[in-house]
Ligand SMILES: Nc1ncnc2c1ncn2[C@@H]1O[C@H](COP(=O)(O)OP(=O)(O)OP(=O)(O)O)[C@@H](O)[C@H]1O
């Protein structure tokens with residue numbers, strides 16, 4: 001059997017909706033064998049992040065060496081990397097093992113405002129990791145941090161995509177979750193043209209881990225050999241179903257529903273009600 005394998009390099013979310021848990025659930029749902037290298041443990045629930053315990057850079061490098069020595073991931077994603085030192089060791093191992101199908105979710109701040117990347121690590125992210133990326137998936141505040149721009153109009157978003165593309169990634173997906181309006185639009189830029197991926201915006205507080213889940217679905221698609229536009233289409237459908245059928249657990253920003261896409265696909269012609 002030729003199993004497709006994907007690796008996530010990210011933090012643990014004890015509530016299970018974001019981070020490494022969201023990534024592994026998404027890989028599994030899309031039929032991809034999931035592997036993980038942990039960067040930090042967070043004490044976190046739907047109300048916020050209570051504490052962050054980063055691993056040492058040695059611990060991160062050691063996990064990546066174990067994977068590199070034995071298992072070849074078909075695609076890799078990064079999530080919460082926390083510090084400049086963890087970014088440096090991550091970039092070093094990605095280059096050393098030649099993991100070229102790399103999706104970077106430049107996680108910076110949790111929904112409640114807790115920092116998941118030290119501010120002084122942003123320039124290391126840009127210098128060491130962005131040039132290795134096949135795809136980077138910033139949300140609008142992350143794109144503002146990367147470019148120093150204020151993104152108010154549609155043309156600002158396109159200009160930020162051009163500037164982030166110039167930092168090295170082959171493709172940029174500007175996610176539209178933080179914008180407003182009836183449509184949640186993600187904009188893919190390949191250095192020449194923009195392609196929009198639209199879905200109806202759902203009015204809900206249950207959006208914990210949407211970015212992690214979405215970038216994990218893109219990674220699963222790339223690992224499976226899909227073309228980028230197909231992988232993004234699958235990811236958009238996956239996150240749309242996950243948000244539309246969110247689980248309603250916890251008192252705050254609850255997780256999305258990682259089973260929904262599979263259940264929808266299984267019920268051809270049916271609906272989730
Ligand atoms: N309310 C919503 N309705 C429909 N789609 C949404 C909604 N919110 C986010 N999305 C979609 O979810 C995906 C993730 O986008 P978003 O901008 O929320 O990421 P994020 O801020 O990085 O998420 P997080 O930090 O919670 O992990 C995108 O495809 C976006 O369009």
Ligand SMILES: Cc1ncc(CO)c(N)n1
Pocket residue numbers: 010011012013018019020042044079080107109110111116208209210211212
């Ligand atoms: C561990 C972790 N990674 C990423 C996010 C962003 O959603 C989060 N809340 N927690």
